């Protein structure tokens with residue numbers, strides 16, 4: 001065997017092109033070392049942020065008093081928030097009342113325009129009846145079970161969520177911590193909540209995490225749905241719910257950015273030359289008390305810049321590969337344990353809206369799709385005279401299980417056939433209405449809060465004691481508030497680190 005192997009190698013090397021390729025590669029490596037070398041450093045900063053999406057931009061926003069530079073690989077900032085080109089990117093409550101918090105400070109500080117998503121923001125269906133908003137979900141579950149069942153479920157979630165705070169402040173001494181080590185499915189079973197509850201929240205879990213309730217921790221389910229029960233008061237009779245639940249008239253606390261393109265433009269102009277797009281970071285290393293960041297520009301020209309602190313605002317697996325030589329073994333292990341979900345979104349184009357009952361339709365259990373969003377709801381709902389030549393709806397097609405590898409084997413034709421026939425009972429004539437459709441396979445796109453995720457991430461936060469700081473939605477909780485808060489926390493960490501020894505700051509340009 002060994003002899004054969006050597007023979008094969010030799011015969012390959014005998015080929016002229018192979019000799020040339022090996023020599024060319026050796027020459028390239030010799031002339032283009034990936035590691036930064038002294039003399040190559042073009043600029044020095046207080047902080048370099050790698051990744052110009054929401055967490056990186058938030059970090060940079062809160063580090064404006066320092067010399068901060070953002071390096072973004074793509075042609076524009078925005079990252080995953082732009083995986084859909086229309087207006088389904090929604091976020092909740094935090095901007096409500098313009099409270100001073102990281103999100104509001106950014107929205108106000110940069111002058112970003114947001115639209116309130118007016119009611120009904122969500123609709124559920126059971127037995128051909130439509131149920132709107134939180135009260136609608138309550139009424140639907142009550143109709144399938146009882147007022148007592150719903151009150152017990154809601155007050156349990158409410159009391160758990162009252163003790164909840166997001167990472168890195170989560171209190172591991174609270175009774176809530178144990179919920180990180182059982183699945184949400186187990187939690188439903190332990191509490192003997194009826195199957196209808198399990199089924200509906202399973203759809204929500206699939207839509208949100210690409211995973212069923214047996215694949216996420218009970219704690220992450222509480223984090224996900226707890227906000228819906230903050231104001232919960234025990235229901236006396238189902239009749240007390242029927243008005244808003246069946247008419248869809250109620251107050252929401254959800255928002256969308258008014259216009260993605262304009263939002264990106266405003267943020268880009270705000271930061272000016274502090275944000276560099278087309279900057280693909282290859283490696284981050286450490287030299288003495290500074291970090292060296294090696295990146296390539298659009299023309300594949302290599303650059304090296306230095307910083308006292310670096311914020312890696314990229315997904316866990318990318319952070320791991322670009323900084324492997326300076327992350328501790330424990331950090332590498334923890335980052336490797338962050339699972340990412342894969343799923344498909346389908347965008348349906350039509351002249352008249354596919355969905356006009358609500359911003360978001362949440363499907364019943366057992367279907368291929370979990371959600372349908374009206375992409376232009378913000379405009380249509382706030383401006384009755386709004387017209388567009390073409391409107392779009394986005395459908396989330398999510399596997400029944402995170403581990404269902406056969407999901408991506410369904411051919412496109414079969415997927416559309418199944419999708420249209422599953423949607424038709426709720427959106428009559430959807431296939432004829434859809435003048436065009438396009439699907440996006442989103443592979444390894446969003447982090448999953450699986451069993452033990454909080455414990456592992458808390459440990460990851462503890463390891464960030466020096467100027468190498470990890471940020472992104474996977475470090476806290478994967479939603480808008482999470483990614484913004486992660487950027488804010490990263491900025492605070494960077495400031496603390498820089499202030500430990502102000503003599504090492506490279507620039508006081510912005511002070």
Ligand SMILES: Cc1cc2nc3c(=O)[nH]c(=O)nc-3n(C[C@H](O)[C@H](O)[C@H](O)COP(=O)(O)OP(=O)(O)OC[C@H]3O[C@@H](n4cnc5c(N)ncnc54)[C@H](O)[C@@H]3O)c2cc1C
Pocket residue numbers: 050051052053054055056071072073074077078079080081082083084088089090091279280281282313314315318322345442445446471472473474478479480481483
């Ligand atoms: C289809 C879809 C719909 C969603 N809808 C919602 C929603 O309605 N509400 C909500 O709250 N959340 C939503 N989310 C989740 C939300 O988009 C994410 O939580 C958020 O965008 C994550 O931001 P981030 O800054 O942590 O990471 P990312 O957006 O992943 O940012 C990482 C950035 O780093 C850059 N980068 C990567 N590698 C390099 C490199 N080598 N060099 C330089 N730069 C690099 C990337 O280009 C990217 O810009 C949705 C996600 C998807 C996919």
